[in-house]
Amino acid sequence: MVDITTELSGLKLDNPVIPASGTFGYGQEFSKIYDINILGSIAVKGTTKNARFGNEQPRIAECTSGMINSVGLQNPGIERVISEELPELQKIFHKPVIANISGFSVEEYVYCAEKINNVPNVGIIEINVSCPNVHGGGMAFGSDPQRVAEVTRAVKEVTRKPVYIKLTPNVTDIAEIAVSAENAGADGISLINTMLGMRIDIKTRRPVIANKMGGFSGPAIFPVALRMVYQVHKAVKIPVIGMGGISCAEDVIEMMMAGASAVQIGAANLVDPFICPKIIHDLPEVCERIGIHKLSGIIGTID
Amino acid sequence: MREIKFEVAENKKIARDIYRMTLIGDTSDITAPGQFVNIKLPYQYLRRPVSVCDYADGELTLIYKTVGAGTKFMSELSKGSNLLALTGLGNGYDIADAKNPVIIGGGVGVPPLYGLAKKLLEHNIKPSVILGFNSIEDCFYGNEFKALGFDVKIATMDGSYGTKGLVTDFIESCEYAYVCGPVPMLKAVYEKVQDGQFSFEARMACGFGVCMGCSIRTKNGFKRICADGPVLKYSEILWENS
Ligand SMILES: Cc1cc2nc3c(=O)[nH]c(=O)nc-3n(C[C@H](O)[C@H](O)[C@H](O)COP(=O)(O)OP(=O)(O)OC[C@H]3O[C@@H](n4cnc5c(N)ncnc54)[C@H](O)[C@@H]3O)c2cc1C
Ligand SMILES: Cc1cc2nc3c(=O)[nH]c(=O)nc-3n(C[C@H](O)[C@H](O)[C@H](O)COP(=O)(O)O)c2cc1C
Ligand code: FES
Numbered sequence: 001m002v003d004i005t006t007e008l009s010g011l012k013l014d015n016p017v018i019p020a021s022g023t024f025g026y027g028q029e030f031s032k033i034y035d036i037n038i039l040g041s042i043a044v045k046g047t048t049k050n051a052r053f054g055n056e057q058p059r060i061a062e063c064t065s066g067m068i069n070s071v072g073l074q075n076p077g078i079e080r081v082i083s084e085e086l087p088e089l090q091k092i093f094h095k096p097v098i099a100n101i102s103g104f105s106v107e108e109y110v111y112c113a114e115k116i117n118n119v120p121n122v123g124i125i126e127i128n129v130s131c132p133n134v135h136g137g138g139m140a141f142g143s144d145p146q147r148v149a150e151v152t153r154a155v156k157e158v159t160r161k162p163v164y165i166k167l168t169p170n171v172t173d174i175a176e177i178a179v180s181a182e183n184a185g186a187d188g189i190s191l192i193n194t195m196l197g198m199r200i201d202i203k204t205r206r207p208v209i210a211n212k213m214g215g216f217s218g219p220a221i222f223p224v225a226l227r228m229v230y231q232v233h234k235a236v237k238i239p240v241i242g243m244g245g246i247s248c249a250e251d252v253i254e255m256m257m258a259g260a261s262a263v264q265i266g267a268a269n270l271v272d273p274f275i276c277p278k279i280i281h282d283l284p285e286v287c288e289r290i291g292i293h294k295l296s297g298i299i300g301t302i303d
Numbered sequence: 304m305r306e307i308k309f310e311v312a313e314n315k316k317i318a319r320d321i322y323r324m325t326l327i328g329d330t331s332d333i334t335a336p337g338q339f340v341n342i343k344l345p346y347q348y349l350r351r352p353v354s355v356c357d358y359a360d361g362e363l364t365l366i367y368k369t370v371g372a373g374t375k376f377m378s379e380l381s382k383g384s385n386l387l388a389l390t391g392l393g394n395g396y397d398i399a400d401a402k403n404p405v406i407i408g409g410g411v412g413v414p415p416l417y418g419l420a421k422k423l424l425e426h427n428i429k430p431s432v433i434l435g436f437n438s439i440e441d442c443f444y445g446n447e448f449k450a451l452g453f454d455v456k457i458a459t460m461d462g463s464y465g466t467k468g469l470v471t472d473f474i475e476s477c478e479y480a481y482v483c484g485p486v487p488m489l490k491a492v493y494e495k496v497q498d499g500q501f502s503f504e505a506r507m508a509c510g511f512g513v514c515m516g517c518s519i520r521t522k523n524g525f526k527r528i529c530a531d532g533p534v535l536k537y538s539e540i541l542w543e544n545s
Pocket of ligand 2: 020021022023045046047069071073100128166192193194215217218219221243244245246264265266267268508514516
């Protein structure tokens with residue numbers, strides 16, 4: 001018997017497989033096609049203080065082994081997420097979930113974290129720092145170590161739940177940002193969010209997506225994500241959730257060897273809605289084949 | 304929604320760049336005309352959404368136009384090849400409130416209307432059918448509609464077949480229309496009819512309602528083309544998205 005359990009800040013997971021924020025909604029659609037309780041946890045769609053419609057159409061562009069999305073954080077706002085979406089999810093998913101929060105100012109992150117703090121089925125708060133900072137000249141929070149520390153500290157003050165900072169890969173030194181979050185009190189690091197990308201329709205001579213640029217994800221970004229997880233794991237002592245392009249059990253093991261305590265599956269859910277159960281099913285078999293008896297024993301074992 | 308492994312029974316060119324593919328496989332998740340399937344192709348990351356043209360127990364017909372690498376690949380599939388598709392996607396046309404409907408289709412928007420026409424016929428509703436194409440080489444399925452006993456009017460932009468002009472030229476007064484076609488056509492038809500149902504397209508990632516990639520504004524709040532559509536009611540459509 002292979003032990004595929006893992007742990008995040010005291011939270012025991014049956015397995016390391018967690019659908020990534022924005023690719024699983026609030027679980028309702030997936031619960032109709034498989035038993036979602038087999039999942040390690042679920043990272044729900046990013047929530048902002050106010051409801052957001054998001055960006056204009058088109059929002060999706062295909063790439064070689066990946067996709068670009070510019071959904072633009074469409075969500076019903078924190079109040080409705082707390083009063084409707086999370087309670088509804090609790091009825092069908094009986095484990096702690098990861099609540100993903102976005103904001104355009106420190107106050108907005110704090111506002112949402114404070115509200116989420118009282119939601120019983122939230123096990124971890126994941127702070128997405130990829131949004132532009134409207135008070136800081138529009139540069140993403142996540143590309144400035146000082147701003148990341150500021151958000152981390154402010155959020156930690158209003159919640160008892162573990163706080164994971166979800167980093168954007170669109171920076172020169174990812175380890176520096178991670179260390180800054182750790183020093184400010186973060187309980188863990190999630191990475192990577194999407195990479196900034198673009199496609200042009202050569203017939204119309206216009207960008208494919210209305211917003212011109214968007215978030216690139218899928219198998220094409222896996223090597224970059226793996227490299228960053230490796231660098232961050234080396235630089236911090238807190239747990240790391242690894243994601244970016246994972247699409248099979250082998251990818252999960254590779255990501256964990258690089259330093260991830262658990263993983264998130266994003267775009268893969270969209271092209272194969274049954275990918276998470278498949279990966280969970282395959283994990284013990286693949287572990288066995290390569291002589292792993294305890295999956296968590298391989299975390300960050302690469303020099 | 305399930306993923307079904309289909310087998311290609313026929314894949315035939317029926318007009319310029321237009322192919323009809325007949326597939327053998329489980330169609331039990333398909334519940335209404337106007338729904339779509341989302342096809343997995345080996346060399347493309349995202350699936351390809353294609354409307355259900357016609358369906359019966361164990362048989363599915365799709366009609367598609369080759370516009371890029373994915374549909375080109377589909378056109379080269381030979382009899383006996385396998386094709387994986389998520390089925391039972393989208394709402395489809397609601398035939399309940401059809402009073403005295405007209406079916407209006409343009410180009411590659413015609414296929415789902417064929418399945419709809421058959422369904423309406425089963426309920427003893429016999430709408431007239433208006434189809435629009437660019438040119439004679441692009442025309443398809445006029446005869447298939449006629450074979451079912453429908454009164455079919457065809458317009459071509461260049462006048463090479465049927466009447467020269469647009470589908471809207473045939474509309475005098477219309478209470479209720481079932482429509483599918485390019486957005487400019489949908490909009491032009493919308494202006495000339497009193498009520499109806501309109502099928503929309505969007506760039507999709509998932510096709511089953513979780514990514515918000517296809518979300519648009521309507522008079523009743525946002526809707527996901529893939530899960531709340533692709534068919535929208537006249538009364539809810541806002542054109543500012545397109
Ligand atoms: C609900 C729905 C039903 C459809 N029904 C039909 C049908 O019955 N027959 C038919 O011929 N076509 C239909 N289409 C359009 C069809 O999905 C596209 O023509 C096809 O995806 C093009 O793929 P490609 O690889 O050949 O083109 P490419 O241009 O190379 O595709 C690149 C990307 O853009 C997307 N894309 C390109 N054109 C469209 C489009 N018009 N709508 C949505 N996504 C697009 C592709 O899916 C892919 O992700 C439908 C689209 C939707 C949304
Ligand atoms: C359609 C879509 C929506 C996303 N929405 C969010 C979001 O709301 N919040 C967030 O932190 N990340 C969001 N992401 C990023 C993913 O959670 C993940 O970090 C990224 O896609 C990399 O993983 P992948 O390659 O497996 O997709 C989104 C990704 C996609 C594809
Ligand atoms: S394509 Fe994902 S929600 Fe419609």
